[in-house]
Amino acid sequence: MSVKISSSPQRLTIALGGELDHHSAAAMRQEADAAIEAKLSPKVRLDFSAVTFMDSAGVGFVLGRYRLVNSYGGRVEVTGLDQRLYRMMRMAGLERLVTLCKKEGKKK
Amino acid sequence: MKPVNEIHLRFQSHSVNEGFARAAVAAFASQLDPNIEELADLKTAVSESVTNCIVHAYPHSVGEIFLWAGLFADGTVKVRIRDRGVGIPDVRQAMEPLFTTLGGERxxxxxxxxxxxxxxxxxxxxxxxxxxxxxxxxxxxxxADA
Incomplete structure (x- = not known):
């Protein structure tokens, strides 16, 4: 499990790595939220390209960050999704709340 | 039909065991030579079920989780995940997508x-x-991967 934070004036990027389940999500949440609250960036990117395993805890993770970012009027985009992660995000209807991007920059 | 091979695991409902359980089942099921997609499907499903035991069945205590897995000659794998926790009053409702009793980040x-x-x-x-x-x-x- 790893969380890498980088930012520009316009965007905060949170790159997740390793396995994202109910167990690891707790620590990832803490790190991500600390960065989000410190920057209050108008755009927050959650990059899943280095995630090797994810179950529905990952969907909950995106939902939680969406709520936080939305509370100050920011927007969330989720990038680096493979077919399986994309499918799980769609199951929860996340495409109505955040921008979902598949791997290789393919949008939708 | 009898399984050609089976395993029994018994472990405590610590959340760190979510990773253990799915890795153990994946290692066992590898005997059927699954492709990457099938293995990921199985790991994801096991992870969900074990997480349910940890989060819902034993909400305020550490309990035991019993996992049985069997491989069958027709190429199917069966995994049974059992707990002695609080139980589900309405299974049909619990199985509805987006239904959760916990809110928060579930x-x-x-x-x-x-x-x-x-x-x-x-x-x-x-x-x-x-x-x-x-x-x-x-x-x-x-x-069947191609």
Whole structure:
């Protein structure tokens, strides 16, 4: 499990790595939220390209960050999704709340 | 039909064991030579079910989780995950997508993901006694990968 934070004036990027389940999500949440609250960036990117395993805890993770970012009027985009992660995000209807991007920059 | 091979695991409901349980089942099921997709499907479904035990069945205590897995000659793998926790009052409702009793960061997708990634999911539950979830997945194998 790893969380890498980088930012520009316009965007905060949170790159997740390793396995994202109910167990690891707790620590990832803490790190991500600390960065989000410190920057209050108008755009927050959650990059899943280095995630090797994810179950529905990952969907909950995106939902939680969406709520936080939305509370100050920011927007969330989720990038680096493979077919399986994309499918799980769609199951929860996340495409109505955040921008979902598949791997290789393919949008939708 | 009798399994050609089976395993029994018994472990405590610590959340760190979510990773252990799915890795153990994946290692066992590797005997059927699954492709990467099938293995990921199985790991995801097991992870959801074990997480349910940890989060819902034993909400305020550490309990025991019983996992049985069997491999069958027709290329199916069955995994049964059982707990002696609080039980589910209304299984049909619990299995509805987006239904969750906990709110917060639970997406309410656990059973929907299991059903989506397995061929069959069976749930038996008795309030105060516990819950048993059986996952069935047919493994086509690496040859079917193309």
């Amino acid at each position: 997406a309410g997708l656990g059973f929907a993901v299991m059903e989506s990634f397995c061929d069959r999911v069976r749930v038996h539950s008795r309030v105060g006694k516990g819950t048993s979830v059986t996952l069935v997945k047919r493994i086509a194998g690496r040859d």
